[in-house]
């Protein structure tokens with residue numbers, strides 16, 4: 001999600017009109033890794049799940065076009081304001097009893113950014129979970145994983161499936177859906193259920209206010225014609241730094 | 246108010262981040278105790294009780310086991326807050342603890358406002374003040390948001406802890422970061438490319454500007470992940486930490502993980518089409534322009550000097 005944000009009148013959230021929506025970047029890596037695994041394991045079946053308003057179906061169609069077999073949509077116009085534990089509980093409620101061998105999530109969402117949902121789902125289902133995945137292979141039910149640590153160091157792990165992994169940027173190269181696959185995706189099952197069917201948890205936290213970060217001040221903002229901007233910047237660099245000396 | 250601070254140990258060393266946890270506890274006026282799976286010969290400088298589990302026995306990374314050790318400490322101490330760093334260790338362990346306690350977890354806290362915790366939202370473009378509705382609250386702190394206090398030589402009281410739980414995940418050691426190539430940490434002038442450059446061919450334009458300034462070029466992570474620049478050019482928490490005299494960020498939004506790698510730069514220029522990009526919070530000069538037009542002209546004018 002990019003674009004310009006406007007805070008709503010109550011000061012508790014942002015307006016949702018005039019925004020551009022897209023798949024969470026971290027989830028693109030999750031979808032790609034799941035599709036690669038499906039291609040590797042004969043007879044694998046892959047479901048993509050998303051909780052959100054009607055518009056998230058577009059994102060789900062992209063996942064179907066990338067290679068997921070079916071979609072499960074949990075319809076909720078207020079999904080963004082659910083807390084991570086509620087989102088995780090909905091996913092776990094759907095997944096329990098379905099015996100998924102692998103669950104992939106993003107390491108974090110780009111909006112909420114809590115980096116919690118994946119691990120919470122795994123804990124709710126009593127599955128082992130590996131976070132911040134940057135390397136993955138699967139052989140005979142054993143997962144060999146690399147998780148990313150600070151400074152580019154990686155931790156090397158093994159675990160037996162069933163398990164959950166939260167995917168980090170750079171894990172793989174997410175594919176672009178081809179036109180034939182986009183057409184095929186239109187025929188795939190995309191089931192939608194209302195959130196009431198699956199939500200059984202209360203929120204553990206609430207948003208008191210939403211606001212823009214304070215500008216630290218001091219920074220100069222230059223706007224205008226590019227040639228003129230270049231001259232002004234050079235003048236500033238001469239005055240304020242020694243790099244052009 | 247009572248807190249448990251979760252310190253970290255990696256590659257045979259206690260990590261420095263615990264100072265920020267103590268600073269947070271002091272800020273909210275809380276009494277604290279510390280938890281560490283570590284080594285008694287390398288204790289954090291901390292005035293208080295450290296619940297210490299022996300890393301030789303329990304391992305540096307073993308989430309199921311560390312979770313159990315920490316839960317037992319929490320059961321004894323009954324804290325209001327359990328405080329982690331928002332780090333690879335913290336974001337992995339914190340949700341496990343939060344769920345076991347049925348508690349709220351507030352991730353990547355950057356400030357405290359009254360009874361609310363302030364966290365980033367939408368890639369750092371917005372802030373959200375969040376109130377916990379649960380008795381105990383689990384928090385993770387953004388690196389650098391709370392400045393570590395100077396600790397005079399401290400003498401912690403150590404309470405050794407243990408468990409007989411075993412974990413499902415096997416930890417097989419570390420793989421070192423990619424080495425070699427350019428060492429940007431010594432560069433005086435760096436021009437970095439972000440996703441805003443749009444296509445791999447545009448790297449040349451960034452390298453040209455770096456050349457005209459007599460410096461090196463760097464990149465943000467998406468540029469490296471896409472294979473448009475080599476990993477040793479990446480600036481940020483999972484790349485290099487740089488401290489040049491001049492840092493020019495072209496088409497870089499200013500995510501915290503990028504800023505962490507370049508905030509020590511003396512003078513920062515950002516070139517971005519978005520006047521509200523978070524990089525503007527740190528930049529000395531924000532040039533609001535399309536880099537595809539601006540960068541070549543700037544390069545040309547610099548060469549003519």
Ligand SMILES: Cc1cc2nc3c(=O)[nH]c(=O)nc-3n(C[C@H](O)[C@H](O)[C@H](O)COP(=O)(O)OP(=O)(O)OC[C@H]3O[C@@H](n4cnc5c(N)ncnc54)[C@H](O)[C@@H]3O)c2cc1C
Pocket residue numbers: 107169438439440441442464465466467468479480481482483484485495496497498499500501502503506516517518519522534535536537
């Ligand atoms: C655990 C972890 C570790 C990470 N480590 C790192 C790290 O070490 N280094 C790192 O960089 N990131 C790291 N990241 C990723 C980080 O969170 C951001 O996703 C990343 O820094 C964004 O890169 P960007 O600014 O190039 O791209 P974006 O955020 O996509 O920003 C692109 C910018 O370009 C601008 N733009 C677009 N077109 C133009 C144009 N024509 N002219 C001028 N401006 C334009 C846009 O306005 C926008 O501000 C890490 C993330 C995680 C979770």
Ligand SMILES: Nc1ncnc2c1ncn2[C@@H]1O[C@H](COP(=O)(O)O)[C@@H](O)[C@H]1O
Pocket residue numbers: 024026027030049050051052079084087104105106107108109110112113114115116117118
């Ligand atoms: N509304 C949602 N629907 C489906 N999956 C979600 C939703 N919100 C979060 N997730 C998953 O949980 C991951 C981590 O999200 P978060 O804990 O919000 O940072 C995301 O990358 C997604 O894979």
